Amino acid sequence: MKTDPQLASLLLERLDGSKAQVQADLIVGCDGAFSAVRKQFLRRTRFNYSQTYIPHGYMELTMPPDNGEFAMKPNYLHIWPRNTFMMIALPNLNKTFTCTLFMPFEDFEKITTGDKVIEFFQNYFPDAIPLIGDDTLKRDYFRLPAQAMVSVKCSPYHIDDKCVLMGDAAHAVVPFYGQGMNAGFEDCIVFDEILDQFNEDFCAVLPEFSRVRVPDDHAIADLAMYNYVEMRAHVNSKWFLFRKHVDNLLHLIMPKTIIPLYTMVTFSRTRYHKAVERWHWQEKVINRGLVLGAAVAACGGVYLLVKNPPNISKLVIRTEEIWSMLSALPE
Ligand SMILES: Cc1cc2nc3c(=O)[nH]c(=O)nc-3n(C[C@H](O)[C@H](O)[C@H](O)COP(=O)(O)OP(=O)(O)OC[C@H]3O[C@@H](n4cnc5c(N)ncnc54)[C@H](O)[C@@H]3O)c2cc1C
Structure with missing residues (x-):
């Protein structure tokens, strides 16, 4: 297919090889991440374009139903975070799960035989082996090579009043926020x-x-890149999990003031860039609140100690007792 976006004309090639020249009022280029329509934009001046391939590829594996039911709880996003790689599982209507393994390409390439697949899963996702099944795992792993993921940013999305880009053609994003289609x-x-x-x-x-x-x-696009790290690494951090609980608690107490980023992005029409601005503001306020809370607690502790000083002589005697007990221990 060829397009002339300035004239809104298209040269279409049908499946049988025949061609048709079409004149349109408006061309809407929604032909995906590798858009042929967008390619024509690249010939123009003042069109900004960048694309980034991440070092990870993805591979989809199917987890079949267990006795006609979902093999895991269906109303969750299941994540196996392993810092430099991860697997996620999402439920399908037919009670299967699609498990997607995200991993650097060089790690995919190291796994060359069925036995190596099982060994890899035994090391990193042992609980998934019985749910997917040894044979299915060995077969599905080699069904298709790992696929690349690209993030595309461009602007503007239009040429005159004749052509406009939408969907992945305008903004392919890495799939870690679940927002590409949305x-x-x-x-x-x-x-x-x-x-x-x-x-x-x-x-x-x-x-x-x-x-x-x-x-x-x-x-x-930026948030999806951020989540690329959050999902495989940050979720392992205790501080991160603590902060998530704090966010959720504050949202419960003040639902209109503190709204978790994921809620804003996924369950509201808050504009993405406004959600990011608000998220930064909330992070600043909550972090300052936590520091202030910790400082007040520390000052309170010191005040109580000063007001009700512990009996030092008792403490010294206790310490001496412990010291003599320790000295009495055989070497
Ligand atoms: C692993 C993975 C997981 C994802 N998970 C989610 C998710 O959970 N939630 C979510 O919202 N999004 C998700 N996405 C993103 C989502 O799949 C895409 O954002 C969405 O499919 C983009 O839709 P689109 O119509 O813009 O492009 P596409 O779906 O790519 O459709 C483009 C269409 O144009 C056609 N086409 C292309 N070139 C030509 C041509 N030259 N001539 C004629 N036709 C052409 C193609 O055949 C295709 O039918 C995920 C993506 C990946 C890779």
Whole structure:
């Protein structure tokens, strides 16, 4: 297929090899991360474009139902975080789970035989082996090579009043926030709202769509990259888990003031870049609150000690007793 976005003309090639030249009022380029329409934008000046391949690839494995039921609890995102790699599992309507293994390409390449697959799973995901099954695991691992993941940012999304990019064509993101498809759907909603706002005048609608949508799509691309680290490494940290509990507790007490980032991004129409701004503000306030709380607790402790000083002579005697007990121990 060839496009001339400036003229809104398309040369289409049908499955039987025949070709058709089509003249459109508007071309909507929603042809995915490797968009042919977007390629035509690259020939123009003042079109910004960047793409980043992450060092990890992904491979999908199927966990079958167990006696006709889900093999694990279905209403959860299951994560096996292993710092430099991870596996996640999401439920499907047919009671299977799709397990996705994210790992650096060089680690995928080290596993060359069925026995090495089982050995790898025994080391890192032993509980998943009986749920997926030895034979399925050995077979599915070699069904397809690990796939690459790319993050694409570009701007603007339009050319004149003739062509506009949407979905992965405009903003392919790494899949760690579960928002790639959602961001594409939101492109459609926002475009529809702007169409109404400007009485379907493409001359005004297309630049406005780029103006409104680019900062949000860039924000979700950055958040997805951030989650790439959070899911495989941060979730192992006690401080991270403590902070999540604090966030959830504060959200329970003040649901309109403190809203966890994931809630804002996933369950609301808060614009992605606004969600990020608010998240930074909340982080600052909560961290300062925790430091202040710790300082107040420390001062309170010191005050109580000063007000009710412990009997030093008793402490000294106790220490001396412990010391003589320790000295009496055989070497
Ligand atoms: C492992 C993984 C997990 C994901 N998980 C989630 C998730 O949990 N939640 C979520 O929201 N998103 C998720 N995503 C992202 C989601 O899959 C994509 O964001 C979404 O599919 C993009 O939709 P799209 O229509 O823009 O592009 P695509 O789905 O890529 O569709 C593009 C279409 O254009 C067609 N096309 C391409 N080139 C041409 C051409 N030259 N001529 C004619 N047709 C063409 C293609 O055949 C295809 O049908 C995930 C992605 C991956 C890789």
